[in-house]
Amino acid sequence: MTIDKSLLTGSTTMLILKLLDESDMYGYQMIEELRKKSNNTFELKAGTLYPLLHTLEQKNMxxxxxxxxxxxxxxxxxxITKKGRKHLSEKKEEWKAYTSAVNDVLGGATFATA
Amino acid sequence: MTIDKSLLTGSTTMLILKLLDESDMYGYQMIEELRKKSNNTFELKAGTLYPLLHTLEQKNMxxxxxxxxxxxxxxxxxxITKKGRKHLSEKKEEWKAYTSAVNDVLGGATFATA
DNA sequence: CTCCATATGTAGATAATCTATATAATTATA
DNA sequence: TATAATTATATAGATTATCTACATATGGAG
Structure with a gap:
């Protein structure tokens, strides 16, 4: 499997698709949900989200x-559409592969569980 | 703790510092090591690495x-310098917090271990 | 001798995200 | 009831990380 080079910067797309995979939402609600579910780690900006939603709609996701x-x-x-769900599934696999590779470099199993 | 917004795109810096934390290396060697340790997941390009090394040297890392x-x-x-080791340590903490937050959104404990 | 791997480097393009700004309705506060 | 904060969506321009493409040069294999 080839890792998408933009995975790092592109994880926001995956998170948005994941939220919509659970239920329909409006933009402002996504920002709040993401903040809550991540224990305040993610503070997604409106200026990031809305253009992203427009792009994903254009791509029929x-x-x-x-x-x-x-x-x-x-x-x-x-x-979310069927195409969006397929994309989400692929991105999740890439995310697993990527984090696994980073953890391997950072010290293997000892790091991830530390 | 505040998560650095550039963590996603900036994980390459962390990986380079980690390699140098183990032993001194030259650029080409880092590309090879990163490829090996990540089971061919990371194919760091020379055009990415060399400017990054110059920047890290300017920053006294x-x-x-x-x-x-x-x-x-x-x-x-x-x-790697003392300052570089400190930076590495901070980036590792951010990496743990970030991946943990993503996994929380993706479905909590059930996802990470799936 | 020619080609490939090794080795370092810069310039310009691409893409994701941010900040700043704009608009407007609703709710809370003084 | 005026004013401020929150809710809600949106665009423009700046920043930054990475990539591709290009340039240069040495060493080893065929």
């Missing part, structure tokens, strides 16, 4: 629809 | 010296 919340505020929900 | 090999070829060896 996501579809979107607008929905009016109780308070009459309009939110844009995103839904 | 490394020092260098030239040595003539048996075959009369001159090699430029790099040695």
């Amino acid at each position: 996501l579809t979107s629809y607008e929905e009016t919340a109780d308070n009459a505020r309009v939110r844009k929900y995103y839904s | 490394l020092t260098s010296y030239e040595e003539t090999a048996d075959n009369a070829r001159v090699r430029k060896y790099y040695s």
Whole structure:
């Protein structure tokens, strides 16, 4: 298997797809969810997320629809597609291979469990 | 602890420092070592490595010296400094925190061990 | 002698993310 | 009720890491 060179910088895409694999969400909600699930490690910026969502939609990994919340505020929900799920699955494999390789260099099994 | 935003793209620096933490090496050797230790996952390019080594030397994380090999070829060896070791230690902590956070989002303990 | 591996290096391109800025509605606060 | 903070989406421009491509030169194999 070939590791995508952009995996390091591209892990944000994987995380977004993972969130949407669990349920449809709107942008602002993704930022909050990512922050919570990672124990405040990820503070994804709006300026990073929205262009990324637009790109993923163009690539047919996501579809979107607008929905009016109780308070009459309009939110844009995103839904993962079959193509998006396939991409997520591939990225997860790459992530495992990459972290495993880094841990090998950092000292093998002794490091990862330290 | 705050996670360095450039950790994703910056893991190459950590890996280079780790190699030099074990023994002095010259550039070409680092590429080979990284490839071997990672089971061919990392194919670091010369165009990535050499400018990176120069930058790390400027930042006093490394020092260098030239040595003539048996075959009369001159090699430029790099040695890690105290400052470099401190930086490596910090990067390793960030790496652990980051991968842990990603794995949390990807499904917690069930993912990492799957 | 020619080709390949070794060895170091720079320039320019690409891509991911960030900061800064913009807009606007809702909710909380004084 | 005015004002500030939060919610919500969006774009432009800057930064940075890495890559590809190119340049140079030596040593060893055929």
